[in-house]
Amino acid sequence: MRGLQREVSALCKNGISIIEHRIRCAKGEDIRVRPSIRRAELALGSGDGRWVISPDRFGPDSIVYSFGIGRNITFDLALIRRFGCKVYAFDPTPLAIQWLQSQTLPDSFLVYPWGLAAYDGSAVFALPESHSVSFVMATDVPSKSKSVAQCQVRRLPTIRELLGHDHIDLLKIDIESSEYDVLDDMVAESARIDQLVVEFHHRWSRSPSRTAQAISRIEECGLRLFHVSANGFEYSFVR
Numbered sequence: 001m002r003g004l005q006r007e008v009s010a011l012c013k014n015g016i017s018i019i020e021h022r023i024r025c026a027k028g029e030d031i032r033v034r035p036s037i038r039r040a041e042l043a044l045g046s047g048d049g050r051w052v053i054s055p056d057r058f059g060p061d062s063i064v065y066s067f068g069i070g071r072n073i074t075f076d077l078a079l080i081r082r083f084g085c086k087v088y089a090f091d092p093t094p095l096a097i098q099w100l101q102s103q104t105l106p107d108s109f110l111v112y113p114w115g116l117a118a119y120d121g122s123a124v125f126a127l128p129e130s131h132s133v134s135f136v137m138a139t140d141v142p143s144k145s146k147s148v149a150q151c152q153v154r155r156l157p158t159i160r161e162l163l164g165h166d167h168i169d170l171l172k173i174d175i176e177s178s179e180y181d182v183l184d185d186m187v188a189e190s191a192r193i194d195q196l197v198v199e200f201h202h203r204w205s206r207s208p209s210r211t212a213q214a215i216s217r218i219e220e221c222g223l224r225l226f227h228v229s230a231n232g233f234e235y236s237f238v239r
Contacts, residue, residue: 021232031208032232033215039226039238044082045075051197052227053170054238060084063165065156067091067116068174068199070134071099073109075172080108088163090114092151093125093135116175117153118185125149136176156186170195177201183214190221196237203233 021032039054049072062085066076069091076087086108091097092115100111115137117123125135127147135149160168171193173179179198186193196218202211215225218237227236 018230021230031202031212033212033225033228033235035226035228036219037224037226037238041227041236042082044078045072047074048072049074051075051172051234052229052236053195053197054226054236057194058083058085058169062169063167064088064170064172065090065159065168066172068134068172068176069096069100069111070174071096073100073103076109077106079170080106084108085169086110088112090116090159092149092153094147094149095127095135112159113152114159115151115153115178116156116159116173116182117178118155118181120154120158121152122150123153125151134176137178156182156189160189160192167192168194170197172196173198180210180214183218187217187221190218190223193223194239196223197234198237199234201233 040056041052042055043050043052045051048070060083062083064076064079064085064087066087066089069076069089073089076089079085079087087110089109089111090113091100091111092113097113105111115123115125117137123137125137125148127135135147135151137153154162156171160166173182173196175182179200183198200211200214202208215235219225223237223239225235225237228234
């Protein structure tokens with residue numbers, strides 16, 4: 001009975017997400033993008049930690065990079081349980097690090113206090129008034145920010161070389177609107193990536209055209225879109 005209730009609840013939430021997405025599209029605040037290919041799909045994680053991947057060719061030796069942890073690692077833990085693989089998780093922000101330190105984590109979940117950026121160095125991260133966990137990389141610190149932190153950031157090729165990997169089976173990016181600069185920077189790395197799941201934040205800046213351009217550029221690099229979430233935020237690509 002409880003399983004059925006959860007299923008009905010999920011369907012209702014999915015329907016609401018679809019309607020909200022269509023309303024934003026009608027207002028010009030969002031875009032409707034159809035997948036360009038079909039692949040087997042596997043949804044893992046819950047809440048804002050739910051992502052869809054293609055399970056083909058996934059196994060214990062798969063290398064997963066997960067950027068942007070916050071307080072939801074249901075996706076990462078589900079990958080470990082399902083495939084027995086290692087997940088390399090990255091989040092430099094203080095609330096995420098504090099929360100992770102309070103958790104009992106499996107040995108296959110490896111945490112690094114680095115943010116993902118288009119350069120190597122440090123960056124200011126600020127916690128917007130509307131957020132309880134997710135810090136945003138900021139050039140100008142919002143005057144109403146609850147908290148500010150100076151954090152270390154790295155380019156994707158720098159991180160990959162530091163960890164000794166020549167490819168990435170799955171790259172997850174949820175970095176609160178910094179994804180655009182990172183995606184531009186990782187074009188040269190794209191051949192080393194088998195799957196990419198990314199949350200786009202054009203709803204914050206009201207610039208859906210920027211997301212459309214990013215999707216086109218990703219596909220030009222050989223990663224094809226096979227899934228878009230009901231709310232239009234999360235996109236899944238596979239080589």
